[in-house]
Amino acid sequence: MITTRKTNKRQLILEEAAKLFKQKGFSGTSMRDLAGEVGIEAASMYNHIKSKDEILELICFRVSSTYISQLAEIEATEAPFVEKIKSLIRLHIRLMIEDGAAVSVANHDWKYLPEPALTEFKDARKQYEKGFAALIEQGIAAGEFQPVNVSVALFTILSAVRWVELWYRPGRELSAEELEANIVTMLLTGLEKK
Amino acid sequence: MITTRKTNKRQLILEEAAKLFKQKGFSGTSMRDLAGEVGIEAASMYNHIKSKDEILELICFRVSSTYISQLAEIEATEAPFVEKIKSLIRLHIRLMIEDGAAVSVANHDWKYLPEPALTEFKDARKQYEKGFAALIEQGIAAGEFQPVNVSVALFTILSAVRWVELWYRPGRELSAEELEANIVTMLLTGLEKK
DNA sequence: AATTTCCGCAAACGAATGTTTGTTAGTCTG
DNA sequence: CAGACTAACAAACATTCGTTTGCGGAAATT
Known part of the structure; x- marks a missing residue:
């Protein structure tokens, strides 16, 4: 070695x-x-x-910066907003599958961050949510989405994607791709048959 | 007094x-x-x-038994499955708004339950999920729902409804009723405009 | 009026917490 | 080969944890 x-x-x-x-x-x-x-x-x-707190900080900020940089990449592409949202949903699912433990920690234990880091983390998250929400808003304006309340759409998507951490284990009935496809269907076309 | x-x-x-x-x-x-x-x-x-653990047990089981008894009520009604699912979604939102702290605890801290209670709680939750899933399954069989994977639909709904705890505060831009309506729309008819 | 029950407190319990210290091997570098 | 660095350890640190004990006074019951 x-x-x-x-x-x-x-x-x-x-x-x-x-x-x-x-x-x-x-x-x-x-x-x-x-x-x-x-x-x-x-x-x-x-x-x-250095300390237990430092461990938490390292985990949380690695996750948050991953999300933020990936969001920037998706924002920069030329594609319908439907596709951008789909990419974001797939991003969340993929990160959850590949790095589920860290993502879970960033989702649940960020509140234990000591103070300078705590506000920093919350700001980063708010920035991410703002960028995500902007895509939904533009999609509505472009007539691609239903005129739903933006915050509701945003948080519904963000949460709907979290349960993967509780549920997914490699070797489950569903492959990662099938999982992505199913969740995207649920969120974009809904449960009800028209 | x-x-x-x-x-x-x-x-x-x-x-x-x-x-x-x-x-x-x-x-x-x-x-x-x-x-x-x-x-x-x-x-x-x-x-x-009696103990700190007892406090946790009392909170968790009050919540879980509320959900289970309400599910039984909804199961017993005569209504299309779409309506039953909508009722369940509204139930979750209402409980989250009325008793948000307890519901959050039951959602996040149940894992600290001491052992006899822990399995009991997990069983109760599994029972609830089974009943919920059955309604979705029957709705698909009846042709009311899209043929989506049942677990995916179930957990998407359950999670999508959880963020209310993080977000809702009385006196927010949205009333409870508007919130319910928006979430139901998101989950049943989806974000995308057809 | 006497007595029991309720409910609060201060003090202390042992166990567990995150972290510091001093030390000791082994390994790299000059 | 000498000296510095790395990374492990056992022991101890102050603090905090959940909980128990003993006690006092107020309120309810007899």
């Missing part, structure tokens, strides 16, 4: 932390729990990370 | 606990925090409740 030496333990800590935080919550997870999962004493972790 | 004497403190504790648990999570809330909110010392609370 060449560079398996430095920050790999740090990475391992972050991964195990995400899993544990998702499972038992941030407050419900002790540094000794986490250390046990990593295969180390609690004290030894402080050779790799 | 006539009967302001007995179990009213207990009720107050449960209400404040629901608010605090929603705000800071079960593990993140200390008995001293809660006692402060109630206006009492932590030790004094043990005159009214």
